[in-house]
Amino acid sequence: MAKNLVIVESPAKAKTIESYLGKEFLVASSYGHIRDLEKKNKGIDIDNHFRPVYKIPEDKKNVVKELKKLAQKAEAIWLATDEDREGEAISWHLKEALELSDKKIKRIVFDEITKKAILDAIENPRGIDYNLVNAQQARRVLDRLVGFELSPILWKKIRTKLSAGRVQSVAVRLIVEREREIDAFVPESRFKVVGLFSFVDEQGNEQQLKAELARFLKDEKEVEEFLSKCSTADFIVEDVEKKPFKRSPAAPFTTSTLQQEAARKLRYSVSRTMLIAQKLYEAGYITYMRTDSVNLSDFALDAAEQAIKNDFGSKYHHKRTYQTKSANAQEAHEAIRPTDFSRETISASKDEKALYELIWKRAIASQMSDAEIERTTIKISAKGLSDQFTAKGEVILFDGFLKVYLEDSDEENGENGEEGILPPVKKGLKLKMESITATERFTRPPARYTEASLVKKLEELGIGRPSTYAPTISTIQKRGYVHKEERQGKEREYKVISLLQNGKLKKEIKTEITGADKGKLFPTDIAMMVTDFLIEHFPEIMDYQFTARVEEELDEIAIGKLEYEEMLKEFYFPFHEKVEKTGEVERPSSERILGKDPQTGWIVSVRLARFGPVAQKTDPNNPEAKPIYAALRKDQKLETITLEEALDLFKLPRVVGEYEGKEVVAAIGRFGPYIRHDDKFVSIKKQFDPYTITLEEAIQVIDAKRVSDSEKYIKVFDEDPSYQILNGRWGPYLKAGKKNVKLPKDREPSSFTFEECVALANNTEETKEKKKGRKKSKG
DNA sequence: CAGTGAGCGAGCTTCCGCTTGACTT
Numbered sequence: 033m034a035k036n037l038v039i040v041e042s043p044a045k046a047k048t049i050e051s052y053l054g055k056e057f058l059v060a061s062s063y064g065h066i067r068d069l070e071k072k073n074k075g076i077d078i079d080n081h082f083r084p085v086y087k088i089p090e091d092k093k094n095v096v097k098e099l100k101k102l103a104q105k106a107e108a109i110w111l112a113t114d115e116d117r118e119g120e121a122i123s124w125h126l127k128e129a130l131e132l133s134d135k136k137i138k139r140i141v142f143d144e145i146t147k148k149a150i151l152d153a154i155e156n157p158r159g160i161d162y163n164l165v166n167a168q169q170a171r172r173v174l175d176r177l178v179g180f181e182l183s184p185i186l187w188k189k190i191r192t193k194l195s196a197g198r199v200q201s202v203a204v205r206l207i208v209e210r211e212r213e214i215d216a217f218v219p220e221s222r223f224k225v226v227g228l229f230s231f232v233d234e235q236g237n238e239q240q241l242k243a244e245l246a247r248f249l250k251d252e253k254e255v256e257e258f259l260s261k262c263s264t265a266d267f268i269v270e271d272v273e274k275k276p277f278k279r280s281p282a283a284p285f286t287t288s289t290l291q292q293e294a295a296r297k298l299r300y301s302v303s304r305t306m307l308i309a310q311k312l313y314e315a316g317y318i319t320y321m322r323t324d325s326v327n328l329s330d331f332a333l334d335a336a337e338q339a340i341k342n343d344f345g346s347k348y349h350h351k352r353t354y355q356t357k358s359a360n361a362q363e364a365h366e367a368i369r370p371t372d373f374s375r376e377t378i379s380a381s382k383d384e385k386a387l388y389e390l391i392w393k394r395a396i397a398s399q400m401s402d403a404e405i406e407r408t409t410i411k412i413s414a415k416g417l418s419d420q421f422t423a424k425g426e427v428i429l430f431d432g433f434l435k436v437y438l439e440d441s442d443e444e445n446g447e448n449g450e451e452g453i454l455p456p457v458k459k460g461l462k463l464k465m466e467s468i469t470a471t472e473r474f475t476r477p478p479a480r481y482t483e484a485s486l487v488k489k490l491e492e493l494g495i496g497r498p499s500t501y502a503p504t505i506s507t508i509q510k511r512g513y514v515h516k517e518e519r520q521g522k523e524r525e526y527k528v529i530s531l532l533q534n535g536k537l538k539k540e541i542k543t544e545i546t547g548a549d550k551g552k553l554f555p556t557d558i559a560m561m562v563t564d565f566l567i568e569h570f571p572e573i574m575d576y577q578f579t580a581r582v583e584e585e586l587d588e589i590a591i592g593k594l595e596y597e598e599m600l601k602e603f604y605f606p607f608h609e610k611v612e613k614t615g616e617v618e619r620p621s622s623e624r625i626l627g628k629d630p631q632t633g634w635i636v637s638v639r640l641a642r643f644g645p646v647a648q649k650t651d652p653n654n655p656e657a658k659p660i661y662a663a664l665r666k667d668q669k670l671e672t673i674t675l676e677e678a679l680d681l682f683k684l685p686r687v688v689g690e691y692e693g694k695e696v697v698a699a700i701g702r703f704g705p706y707i708r709h710d711d712k713f714v715s716i717k718k719q720f721d722p723y724t725i726t727l728e729e730a731i732q733v734i735d736a737k738r739v740s741d742s743e744k745y746i747k748v749f750d751e752d753p754s755y756q757i758l759n760g761r762w763g764p765y766l767k768a769g770k771k772n773v774k775l776p777k778d779r780e781p782s783s784f785t786f787e788e789c790v791a792l793a794n795n796t797e798e799t800k801e802k803k804k805g806r807k808k809s810k811g
Numbered sequence: 812c813a814g815t816g817a818g819c820g821a822g823c824t825t826c827c828g829c830t831t832g833a834c835t836t
Binding site: 041042043044061062063064065066068069071074091092095113114117118119121122168171172174175176177178179180181182183184186187192193194195196197198199200310314322496497498499500503504507511641642643644646648659661663699700701706708713715 | 812813814815816817823824825826827828829830831832
């Protein structure tokens, strides 16, 4: 039995470290925290100096049991958890839960997993830093107090099962406020002017030059005046300016930047990125993926240098160290990087390979030379014109890091751009005007958050940690505060006015799609209500700076300048008083009266009902009468819906006519617009509008559905009618009870016998859906 | 899967941050 037991947080790390240490050392893992506050009484004895009451969670009992067994046999226990607040606390919890004596434990830390770093750490053990542990406990207790006192108020005042917390409530607030900015945004139109010029170069070839007017023109009148001046103007090249500049690579990945780039370049959700990164980490391809540090170890710097010199030559190498920008970074790990820089790619699943290559490129590029670029600016003017046209071009003189990697940006760049190579021109060159086009452009509202841009924002504000970004995003969706959605845009007209070579003006009206959005985070009505409610009663907790202020105090606890109890007392008692007071206020009402139905005089209002947002019509002269209800559509909000839009909702369900003696009804359901006839439903998602669909169209749709239904059944077995061969969206398949089974492709689907189908069904695993359901019902 | 919308008011829900797993019949 080994004399020494080393305990780290992650099992993958344990494996690596064990290979560096001799036979005298056994390395085990705690799998993160091993104790947590108990649930009852908030897990805090408030009257007794805010003493935390800890408990070993059910799923950690085995881990603790095993560690205890190992610890009893070892002479020394090396607590090698991460070098940050949480890591220090885990060490302390281990000491407590495993009942280790001070004599037996040695606390060690290392911020990179190399043999040298670990042997150095073993040489320099220390004791547990209790100030740091207290800072962690204060953090934990404060979060529990906020979460477990605020959430019940929401259950009481708004809706059961809601939640509030230091991190999630601010995340929701960001999304709510952004949505309101978008609602309040009034687009302004102005005209962007682009001129197309031509000239004959020294070789006698005709060349073209596109240039943009330096400013926007404000309206049609100004455009016409400007273009009429242009029609008689002589354009010349006023100036040619060449300016070299350098571009530097981005720092290697942290959790947050990895999530952003994987979303932009690979379209991964934040949780998918983390799942794949976890696999890469466990396979030993990359360093730890939950980190806020941009730092690379000396080992990594050397390895990157080697790889760059081998692959690209030494002029592509430039050693760089990066400084973290986020104020409360704990930097317990390195940046995310490949463990072996000479491994450019890996053979693994498509997803893992793509993410690995992204990490490799980013880390390699971070140690490469600047790119050298020359920017050319050509200014074009004419006598009598006060404005100039400008053409911009870029030429890469030395690619440097651009050879492997360029960071994407979040900007939704529509029309700016095309900065390519410009034709060779000299100052004073006369240009022929081919056309000048003024296109109406509208200012755009701020962009909705994506998962990744929300993570970026949270990180900037210092809210949340690398290990919680992905879970926070899924929590606010699970609670029904936020939806990831795709929105169809609306058509909008815009004007294009062109001056042609012959001096004539051409006016056109074109249409574009505006407001379409994909994969963005939309707040729900309940999110808006909850956010308003919390801001009204708990402004300090909803403040974007709240976490930053808490962090300052935690830092003071960590250096022994502030007492744990002192900090919690100062926070808790005023907070709790507000909680009590808020318990007495009236439930906030979500009702908005929109006006009167002009036909009946009934009052039209909207509110949040049990099953979601609803519009209702009530008879003011007969308050006893049952109101008429209509659910709001997904793209409508309580706070922005108009009377007209609400009145439209009552037009559905709409009787379109009669077919085969039965009513044909059009409506919008959970899965979009549909037609109902003879108790059968047909989706009319994209082709038709339920408000306008005619009886003829509806009959067409119904008949088409009948044809496809009749083709749906290839074979139903008499032996057991729950066994069916069906024609599905992806071709023929076997339906055996609730189980769907793929059929071998090499045979005619109708040729399968009942016995063959039973065998196929029994050989196939349950579908994911069912597994999930079983798990759920168990818990 | 195409609906509902109130009321008895049991007993439950909820936080953040650290880490991966997944019994057997």
